[in-house]
Amino acid sequence: MSEIGEKTQLIALLIASYALVMSVASVITERRELFLSARNALLVVFGLLSISLASLTYAFLTNDFSLAYVAENSSRSLELFYKFSAVWAGQSGSLLFWVWLLTLFTVILLYQNRRRNLDYLPYVVSVIALICIFFLALLNLITSPFGRIPFSPPDGLGLNPLLHNPGMVFHPLTLLIGYVGFTIPFSFAIVSLITGVVDDTWIRTTRRWTIFSWFFLGLGLLLGAQWAYVELGWGGYWAWDPVENAGLMPWLLGTAYLHSVIIQERRGMLKIWNLLLIILTFAFTIFGTFLTRSGVIQSVHSFSESSLGPIFITAMTLFLVFSFTLLLSRLERLKSRNVIESLLSRESSFLINNVLFLGLTFAILWGTIFPIISEAVRGVKITVSRPFFDTVSAPIGLALLLLTGICPLISWRKATAKNFRRNFFWPLIFAAVIGSLALPFLPEKNPMVITTIYISVFVLSAILIEVGKALWIRMSGVKRENLLLAGYNLFGSNKRRYGAYVVHIGVVMIFLALVGNAFKVESSVVLQKGQSARIGPYSLEFRGLAALPRKSFESVQADLAVFKEGRMLGSLRPAKRFYPGKEEPTTEVDIRSTPKEDLYTILAGWEGMEKASFKFIVNPLIFWLWVGGFVITFGTIIVMFPERYEKAAAGYR
Amino acid sequence: MMVLLAVVPFGYLIFSALNGNLLYSLSPTEVMDQKVILLRSPIRVEGKVVADSITWDPLLFSLGFKITDGKTVLPVSYKDLAPDNFEADRIVVVDATLTPEGTLEADRILVKCASRYEAKDSDFDKPESPN
Numbered sequence: 001m002s003e004i005g006e007k008t009q010l011i012a013l014l015i016a017s018y019a020l021v022m023s024v025a026s027v028i029t030e031r032r033e034l035f036l037s038a039r040n041a042l043l044v045v046f047g048l049l050s051i052s053l054a055s056l057t058y059a060f061l062t063n064d065f066s067l068a069y070v071a072e073n074s075s076r077s078l079e080l081f082y083k084f085s086a087v088w089a090g091q092s093g094s095l096l097f098w099v100w101l102l103t104l105f106t107v108i109l110l111y112q113n114r115r116r117n118l119d120y121l122p123y124v125v126s127v128i129a130l131i132c133i134f135f136l137a138l139l140n141l142i143t144s145p146f147g148r149i150p151f152s153p154p155d156g157l158g159l160n161p162l163l164h165n166p167g168m169v170f171h172p173l174t175l176l177i178g179y180v181g182f183t184i185p186f187s188f189a190i191v192s193l194i195t196g197v198v199d200d201t202w203i204r205t206t207r208r209w210t211i212f213s214w215f216f217l218g219l220g221l222l223l224g225a226q227w228a229y230v231e232l233g234w235g236g237y238w239a240w241d242p243v244e245n246a247g248l249m250p251w252l253l254g255t256a257y258l259h260s261v262i263i264q265e266r267r268g269m270l271k272i273w274n275l276l277l278i279i280l281t282f283a284f285t286i287f288g289t290f291l292t293r294s295g296v297i298q299s300v301h302s303f304s305e306s307s308l309g310p311i312f313i314t315a316m317t318l319f320l321v322f323s324f325t326l327l328l329s330r331l332e333r334l335k336s337r338n339v340i341e342s343l344l345s346r347e348s349s350f351l352i353n354n355v356l357f358l359g360l361t362f363a364i365l366w367g368t369i370f371p372i373i374s375e376a377v378r379g380v381k382i383t384v385s386r387p388f389f390d391t392v393s394a395p396i397g398l399a400l401l402l403l404t405g406i407c408p409l410i411s412w413r414k415a416t417a418k419n420f421r422r423n424f425f426w427p428l429i430f431a432a433v434i435g436s437l438a439l440p441f442l443p444e445k446n447p448m449v450i451t452t453i454y455i456s457v458f459v460l461s462a463i464l465i466e467v468g469k470a471l472w473i474r475m476s477g478v479k480r481e482n483l484l485l486a487g488y489n490l491f492g493s494n495k496r497r498y499g500a501y502v503v504h505i506g507v508v509m510i511f512l513a514l515v516g517n518a519f520k521v522e523s524s525v526v527l528q529k530g531q532s533a534r535i536g537p538y539s540l541e542f543r544g545l546a547a548l549p550r551k552s553f554e555s556v557q558a559d560l561a562v563f564k565e566g567r568m569l570g571s572l573r574p575a576k577r578f579y580p581g582k583e584e585p586t587t588e589v590d591i592r593s594t595p596k597e598d599l600y601t602i603l604a605g606w607e608g609m610e611k612a613s614f615k616f617i618v619n620p621l622i623f624w625l626w627v628g629g630f631v632i633t634f635g636t637i638i639v640m641f642p643e644r645y646e647k648a649a650a651g652y653r
Numbered sequence: 654m655m656v657l658l659a660v661v662p663f664g665y666l667i668f669s670a671l672n673g674n675l676l677y678s679l680s681p682t683e684v685m686d687q688k689v690i691l692l693r694s695p696i697r698v699e700g701k702v703v704a705d706s707i708t709w710d711p712l713l714f715s716l717g718f719k720i721t722d723g724k725t726v727l728p729v730s731y732k733d734l735a736p737d738n739f740e741a742d743r744i745v746v747v748d749a750t751l752t753p754e755g756t757l758e759a760d761r762i763l764v765k766c767a768s769r770y771e772a773k774d775s776d777f778d779k780p781e782s783p784n
Contacts, residue, residue, distance in 0.1 A: 233734070362663070363670075366667060382678065384671065386761075388670045604711050607712060613711045
């Protein structure tokens with residue numbers, strides 16, 4: 001079976017090359033049948049890669065350990081569910097998955113545009129074919145998931161136990177969808193540069209792709225954070241690790257891009273900026289793909305060790321030089337129709353938003369690659385430790401949060417004093433009053449936390465007042481709609497705007513969760529059976545240990561009774577799992593989650609069955625991190641629905 | 654002008670944040686060579702966890718192990734739970750201070766899990782273990 005997948009992977013490379021030649025030929029000769037041939041070729045590539053992916057999956061399901069990739073990432077005892085996820089658990093498998101996703105998206109794109117953008121498509125197909133060729137060449141020549149080992153071992157090494165978590169199944173999946181998705185807007189952007197048709201067709205055409213990719217990338221980050229929180233057993237969810245940064249940077253750039261294209265659509269400005277942003281976003285998604293999957297990440301040192309390193313650096317450099325040369329050659333055509341008239345305007349608030357996102361990305365990049373730079377410049381490797389990232393991102397993040405509130409209130413072009421009085425008065429009053437009411441509840445007065453609370457209330461009230469006003473207009477006056485109908489019609493009338501408000505409310509929730517992090521309480525205790533320990537408002541009683549054999553591991557589980565103000569709330573059962581063939585056990589934390597705080601328990605170890613040591617953590621407000629994620633998802637779905645005018649314009653939908 | 658307005662505060666922010674958050678990255682051998690200079694200053698040391706060197710006292714939350722770069726072996730002590738993927742033969746990054754006795758007192762241990770993504774071929778060259 002795996003031979004088939006290996007062959008289709010090779011044929012896919014040949015057919016993708018054919019697609020490139022044909023699409024370029026159709027651009028030169030302007031003959032449509034050549035384009036159709038290129039298009040069909042890409043459809044075939046999709047079919048071939050589907051077979052490759054299916055045959056790799058089949059190899060996992062049938063425990064075909066003659067494939068090195070399967071032997072390294074799976075074992076006989078692995079649960080079925082995780083055998084699927086093991087397909088993208090390693091470098092070559094995830095690259096195969098990457099390029100398969102790209103061809104899948106291309107098929108959808110070609111279908112969406114079967115009657116639109118026909119003069120654009122030959123170029124787009126060329127760009128996508130070229131990207132496919134790059135990845136397929138890597139897969140066929142350097143890192144094939146179908147590589148064999150001379151003798152077939154009786155069992156595989158097994159999937160890393162840490163990856164035995166549903167979060168780790170969906171996290172890479174969503175992250176990859178996000179990474180790959182950005183290829184589509186990027187391809188259109190490059191095509192608009194190549195053809196010199198630099199109006200905003202490419203932005204409108206790919207708007208939904210951009211939101212889709214941005215959403216999945218963000219979801220991927222959040223799922224990763226959740227995985228780290230429940231699985232890694234240190235009570236945190238973000239460590240500013242190079243891998244995490246590699247996922248965050250394209251997301252930040254993508255967010256900047258999502259905002260700045262609005263200015264181009266509305267006011268015809270920031271054209272160069274938008275192209276720059278999407279090129280950078282794409283570059284960072286590729287950077288992220290390689291960093292997380294090539295072993296390059298763990299240390300920047302292993303760059304030289306990884307076979308992909310030099311190829312990757314060369315390709316990246318070529319790509320950036322090419323893109324920026326192209327951008328420079330079109331500068332003349334990219335002049336804005338308008339200029340920013342006033343610093344106090346919605347345009348400038350978007351621009352500041354963009355500068356902040358870009359600045360934050362740069363700061364994180366700087367911190368991430370600092371060891372390489374210092375080694376190159378001074379010959380000593382100096383690393384930037386975690387507090388650097390906190391120090392840099394906190395003020396920039398807060399400024400961005402503040403803009404979330406200011407932006408919908410401030411007028412386009414030039415804000416007037418009247419505009420300020422009318423729109424800012426109540427949100428500021430609310431912020432002052434509610435923010436001050438919240439202060440006494442803070443366990444300690446940290447200026448960063450206080451600022452965040454004031455700003456969060458301001459943003460929330462700004463959004464809610466805007467929505468409330470618009471609802472009021474519908475419910476009073478001529479229409480007299482009821483609340484539900486008014487809400488439905490309001491959100492339906494401008495999905496982008498009101499969906500974005502919902503997303504912003506989710507963002508505020510996430511900021512509140514970050515604030516909670518400042519009030520984390522930890523305690524390490526040793527307990528005899530029957531003894532209790534206090535943490536925060538809780539009292540935990542250790543009721544004993546139990547050894548539990550399971551299918552693929554053995555578990556030692558502690559039983560803890562949780563009390564609060566003398567009342568028993570339930571039990572928590574943190575455990576350690578012993579996997580066959582792994583020396584050290586893995587930690588299974590147990591968490592009691594409430595909107596106010598999480599009680600996070602870790603079993604650290606034991607002596608006999610009567611005495612055990614624990615680490616307990618109270619994590620305030622972390623619940624809102626995940627709720628914020630849901631709210632953002634909901635808002636994104638609203639934004640993605642076609643607007644009424646678009647339906648009318650498109651006709652065929 | 655606009656560019657300058659943007660660059661100056663960012664530059665200031667980045668450089669002021671770097672202050673006090675920089676660590677020298679060294680190998681165990683480099684640590685030994687510069688032992689006197691490095692005393693009590695924060696460093697980051699990368700090395701492989703020596704097999705059979707791990708001791709964990711769950712009641713004292715005390716982890717001890719040794720790391721090596723092939724030439725020099727350094728003892729490490731850590732007063733907290735080990736990261737979940739910590740085990741012998743793993744490459745770990747230790748943020749620590751060096752005591753006069755030559756022990757690294759770790760504030761943070763990071764396990765590199767490169768093998769998760771890039772399993773080495775050598776894993777299969779080893780003879781099958783009896784268990």
